[in-house]
Amino acid sequence: MFKDWSTFVELTFAGLTRGSLYALVALGYTLVYGILELINFAHGDVFMIGGMIAATFVINVFALSPYPGIGMLALAVVVSLAVAMAGCALLNATIERIGYRPLRGAPRLVPLITAIGMSYILENIAFVWKGPRPVSLPPTLPSGDAFTIGTCPKCASYQWSQLFVLIVTVPVLVGLVWLVRYTKRGxxxxxxxxxxxxxxxxxxxxxxxxxxxxxxxxxxxxxxxVIFAFYQQTMQFNTGFTLGLIAFTAAVLGGIGNLQGAVLGGLMIGFIQDFNEGLGWQAPGSAWTHTIVFGILILTLVFRPQGLLGEQIPEGG
Known part of the structure; x- marks a missing residue:
């Protein structure tokens, strides 16, 4: 099935990287659903706005050249994270205040339609702000391998760009767990x-x-x-739509409303995508990636709507 063990390890690394990003977005869906039973379809576009903020800082504020020094890169990442997290937090809270709170007692379909409308509003704002074409960032993350496993040329490598995703994602996830479990607000x-x-x-x-x-x-x-923008080096006004749906699939797969389920679902979708794209003729290939992901969404809703870690909800409950 695999040419050698290194292929399996590298695909696992890639799936872990992609899956951790999906998990981060899926957690936003599951937090809101857990407290309001609302699918916030504008969430993916809030993610996109965060990426656009990062692109603005990289290109216009810091004017980073390709592969800047580690000090300048760290400063750009920290500032972009701080501004994007604060800005997107306020944006999301504003959406709740003006778009969802007045409809809290309305039939469930009404806030769902409002969420879709909010999604299109954010996409149009980004379209006017940055234009229809993808915003390309210069390559800023260190190139090459962070470490290798085994003896090359038959070795498995983990790239610096992949390590960057985990370095930023893991502390954010740990901070969320601490917030929810141990603070008064949580x-x-x-x-x-x-x-x-x-x-x-x-x-x-x-x-x-x-x-x-x-x-x-x-x-x-x-x-x-921010993580996506630095890692993929591109962001477009409609990027949040597709990635948001994939992250939503991850949340449903794990059990929407369940934080551990969101992380599990995100990692599983990441592994499924990368193994599908990396196995060549032995798998459907990248052209079928989205079909597979959304097929998983449909199958989950049909056969286990509560997700892998979700609890069965009784009829009428």
């Missing part, structure tokens, strides 16, 4: 997700907690957008 989020009325009776400000959840989800999307 406990309020969990209580509100379980029972809004009971949480309100216990003195929790439900509206403020929901707004905070959107802030956190937006910050995650902003961070993912």
């Amino acid at each position: 406990k309020a989020m969990r209580a509100t997700a379980q029972d809004k009325d009971a949480a309100a009776m216990m003195g929790i400000d439900v509206n403020r907690t929901i707004s905070f959840t959107f802030l956190v989800a937006g910050a995650l999307a902003g961070a993912a957008g």
Whole structure:
């Protein structure tokens, strides 16, 4: 099946890299769904705005040349992350305040349609801001291999650009776990997700907690957008649509509303995509990648709608 063991290891590395990015975006979907039972289809476009912010800083603010020094690169990454996470957090909270909160008591289809409308609004804003063509970033991440496993030429390598994704993603994921599990805000989020009325009776400000959840989800999307922009070196006004749907598939696969499920689903989709694209004639190939991903979405909804780690919801419950 594999030419040698190094092919398997490299595809695993690639899947881990791609999957961790999907997991970061999927967590935003699952946070919002867990507390509101709302599919925020504008989330992928918030991710795209984060990438556009990173592109603006790289090209217009820092004017980075290809392969800058590590100090300048680190400064650009940190500043881009800070601005994108803050900006996308505020953007997401604003969307909740003006687009979703007034519709909280409406039939479920109404906020869903509003979310789709918000998605198109953000895409059009990016279209006017950056134009229809992809925004290309200069290659800024170090080239070459961060490390290798085995003896070359039959060795498995892990590139610096792939390592960059994990270096940024893992602390963000750890920070989210700490926030949700150990802080007062996180406990309020969990209580509100379980029972809004009971949480309100216990003195929790439900509206403020929901707004905070959107802030956190937006910050995650902003961070993912920055990582994607530096890693892929490109961003377009409609990038968030496709990647957002893939991340949504990951959230559904793992069990939407379940944080561990979002991470598991993201990693699984990443592995499936990279193994499909990397096995050559033994797999359908890259032309079928999106078909496979969305086929997984349909199969999950048909046969296990609660996802791999989600709980079965009783009829009428």
